[in-house]
Amino acid sequence: MVDNIQLAARVGASLLARGESVCTAESCTGGLIASALTEVSGSSAWFGYGVVTYSNDAKQRLLGVQSAALQEHGAVSEAVVRQMVAGACRLSGANWAVAVSGVAGPSGGTPEKPVGTVWFALQGPDGRAEAFVRHFSGDRDQVRQQTVTTALQALLDRLTSDVAQA
Numbered sequence: 001m002v003d004n005i006q007l008a009a010r011v012g013a014s015l016l017a018r019g020e021s022v023c024t025a026e027s028c029t030g031g032l033i034a035s036a037l038t039e040v041s042g043s044s045a046w047f048g049y050g051v052v053t054y055s056n057d058a059k060q061r062l063l064g065v066q067s068a069a070l071q072e073h074g075a076v077s078e079a080v081v082r083q084m085v086a087g088a089c090r091l092s093g094a095n096w097a098v099a100v101s102g103v104a105g106p107s108g109g110t111p112e113k114p115v116g117t118v119w120f121a122l123q124g125p126d127g128r129a130e131a132f133v134r135h136f137s138g139d140r141d142q143v144r145q146q147t148v149t150t151a152l153q154a155l156l157d158r159l160t161s162d163v164a165q166a
Contacts, residue, residue: 004145007152008036008043014159015046020095020125022155023049025063025088027075028102028118030054032148049092053084059101063087076101076113078131081121085129095125096159098151104143118147122158130158 015022024034034050037043051062056075059065064087069079084099102118109115116136123129132154136146 002149002153004036004148004152005039007149007156009040011037011152011156011159012040012043012046014156015096016042018095018159021046021048021092022096022098023047023051023088023092023094024151025051025053025084025097025099027052027054027059027084027100028104029100029144029147029151032144033098033100033151036148036152049088049094051088051091059084063091074113076103076117076119078119078121078133081119082129082131085121085123085131089123096155097121097123098155100147100151102143102147104140104147106140116143118143118150120147120151120154122154124158 026033031052037047053059053062056070063084065080065083069083073079081099081101085097088097099121103109103113103115105115119133121129121131134150136143
């Protein structure tokens with residue numbers, strides 16, 4: 001099992017070395033990504049904002065997600081997580097942001113978006129956002145923990161690849 005706190009520490013060390021910061025915009029995880037990041041001693045040097053936007057109204061009010069995107073694609077969609085990650089960067093001024101929205105279960109799934117479907121988005125200092133979807137199995141806690149692990153690993157991978165390209 002991957003240790004999310006160890007992953008968070010690696011993310012933090014990379015951000016600290018770069019003099020950069022990260023923020024989170026979370027729905028299905030309810031702040032678990034921010035919690036993992038702030039378990040790391042000294043995280044205030046590179047983490048300042050975590051926004052939990054569990055409702056569609058919160059996504060719109062706090063992150064500027066457009067109601068049209070929610071109506072057309074639903075909260076668990078590429079369009080919405082891309083707007084969430086951009087809104088988190090605008091709100092916080094952080095160099096990096098990660099956003100997640102998914103169906104953790106046990107209810108709420110549909111044939112198109114079954115329980116375990118989670119959309120992720122990352123945005124870096126270049127303003128380039130990338131989004132991807134994963135389909136996890138397990139109970140609610142397992143889906144949420146897999147989401148945290150995937151988000152932290154994706155962020156670490158992006159930080160590492162950006163250093164390699166520099």
